[in-house]
Amino acid sequence: MAEQNCLFCRILEGEIPAEVIYRDDRSVAFRDINAQAPVHVLIVPSEHIESLDEASQRDEALLGHLLRVAARIANEEGLTESGYRAVINTGEGAGQSVFHLHVHVLGGRPLNWPPG
Ligand code: 5GP
Ligand code: ZN
Numbered sequence: 001m002a003e004q005n006c007l008f009c010r011i012l013e014g015e016i017p018a019e020v021i022y023r024d025d026r027s028v029a030f031r032d033i034n035a036q037a038p039v040h041v042l043i044v045p046s047e048h049i050e051s052l053d054e055a056s057q058r059d060e061a062l063l064g065h066l067l068r069v070a071a072r073i074a075n076e077e078g079l080t081e082s083g084y085r086a087v088i089n090t091g092e093g094a095g096q097s098v099f100h101l102h103v104h105v106l107g108g109r110p111l112n113w114p115p116g
Contacts, residue, residue, distance in 0.1 A: 003048045008100035012046060021076075026062055027069050029105075038108030039077045039084070043069050049101040052090045070105045079107035087115075 002009040010016045012028055021041065022029040032040040043066050049055055055063055067086060074084040084107030089096040 003100070006048055006100050007098050008042075008044050008102065009048050012044065022069065022073055024069070026065055029069060029073055032104070037106040037111070039074075039079060039106065041073050041077070041105045043073065043103040043105065045101055050099045051096060051101055052088050055101065066101075066103050070103045074105050074107060077105075077107065079105075082107060083111070085111050 002013055007016065011018045011030065018030040018033075020028060020030045022043075025046070027043055027045055029041050029043045032042050045059075045062055045066060047062075049059065052063075070086040074080065074086075077084075084105055087104040087106065088101070089104070
């Protein structure tokens, strides 16, 4: 169910514009408005789930799907050889600012470890 006050639900509904680069029956991917790397894409489930912490056993296949979409997009964006990072910030303390589950795909520059 779409949540009225959720930014990503509003993007999914087309109420707020975004550069969508992929869509299927369970997920949508669009470019981050404040890119932290030359490639910075967000993969979000079509269904509103607040965070990874809120995902249940019922969502296992969906979580796997989101990761496979992340890899597919990284491939399409030419990141296979250089490498890329798939990140799920969970909770405010870890930097989550939009409470609709999403996987960041970052690449196109060297990525340091550990992250900040
Ligand atoms: P989080 O901080 O929750 O892990 O990631 C949220 C991401 O959403 C941030 O990287 C932020 O730049 C991005 N973002 C916030 N508002 C918008 C928007 O309106 N459009 C797009 N495309 N990305 C957004
Ligand atoms: Zn939402």
